[in-house]
Amino acid sequence: MFKKKPFFIVFEGVEGCGKSYQSKKLFNKLKRYKIKGILTREPGGTKSSELIRNLILKDYFNKNTKEKFDKYTDTLLYLAARNEHVKNKIKPALLKKQVVICDRFTDSTLAYQVYGKQVDIGFINNIHKKILGKIKPNLVFILKVSAKSSKLRLKKRKSKNRYDNFAQSFYTKAQQSFLKIAKNKKNYFVLDSSSNDAELEKKIFNIVKKYLNI
Numbered sequence: 001m002f003k004k005k006p007f008f009i010v011f012e013g014v015e016g017c018g019k020s021y022q023s024k025k026l027f028n029k030l031k032r033y034k035i036k037g038i039l040t041r042e043p044g045g046t047k048s049s050e051l052i053r054n055l056i057l058k059d060y061f062n063k064n065t066k067e068k069f070d071k072y073t074d075t076l077l078y079l080a081a082r083n084e085h086v087k088n089k090i091k092p093a094l095l096k097k098q099v100v101i102c103d104r105f106t107d108s109t110l111a112y113q114v115y116g117k118q119v120d121i122g123f124i125n126n127i128h129k130k131i132l133g134k135i136k137p138n139l140v141f142i143l144k145v146s147a148k149s150s151k152l153r154l155k156k157r158k159s160k161n162r163y164d165n166f167a168q169s170f171y172t173k174a175q176q177s178f179l180k181i182a183k184n185k186k187n188y189f190v191l192d193s194s195s196n197d198a199e200l201e202k203k204i205f206n207i208v209k210k211y212l213n214i
């Protein structure tokens with residue numbers, strides 16, 4: 001029997017892995033089970049965090065390399081957006097014993113800023129300690145995708161973002177980082193999202209069902 005409790009689910013993976021699609025599917029499924037929750041994303045999720053998201057994404061399209069954000073500015077913007085998001089959306093929902101489904105969270109910072117750009121992990125950990133408190137995901141899905149499928153998904157998108165045109169090696173490296181992060185963690189599930197979306201949806205729901213006792 002389902003008993004209301006705060007529960008935090010995160011979807012992670014490289015661009016075009018289908019995490020936004022799967023998080024929406026899970027959110028709708030829980031709704032059908034009358035389970036209260038919110039679906040949100042990072043960077044973003046609140047008005048002010050979405051403003052910061054726009055700022056970050058705009059900078060990626062800025063062709064003037066001299067005027068581009070330094071990697072620490074970039075990192076601080078992600079963390080600033082996260083602080084707003086946690087304080088104003090995630091924490092209040094968890095306090096109301098709701099299920100929070102979030103498209104990206106702290107592991108994206110590890111994968112892209114720490115492993116990808118060599119930003120100092122201690123710097124990030126310190127800020128996380130301050131802004132997250134006791135908040136951490138109960139369940140993390142890492143969606144693993146083949147180069148071919150992610151490319152196909154990105155091609156179909158109307159709006160592009162920074163990595164849409166990046167070299168394949170960049171995606172491969174980011175995916176390897178996510179897999180490394182997931183290693184030996186009991187509440188992390190690495191699932192292949194290259195082909196059958198419906199089957200993956202079922203797999204995800206079965207795992208969530210067990211955790212939530214539905």
Ligand code: TMP
Nearest residue numbers: 042043078104105108109112113161163
């Ligand atoms: P999205 O378009 O998949 O929602 O993500 C926006 C971009 O932000 C994506 O390229 C990954 C990047 N990102 C980071 O580099 N660090 C972070 O901490 C987060 C949350 C996202």
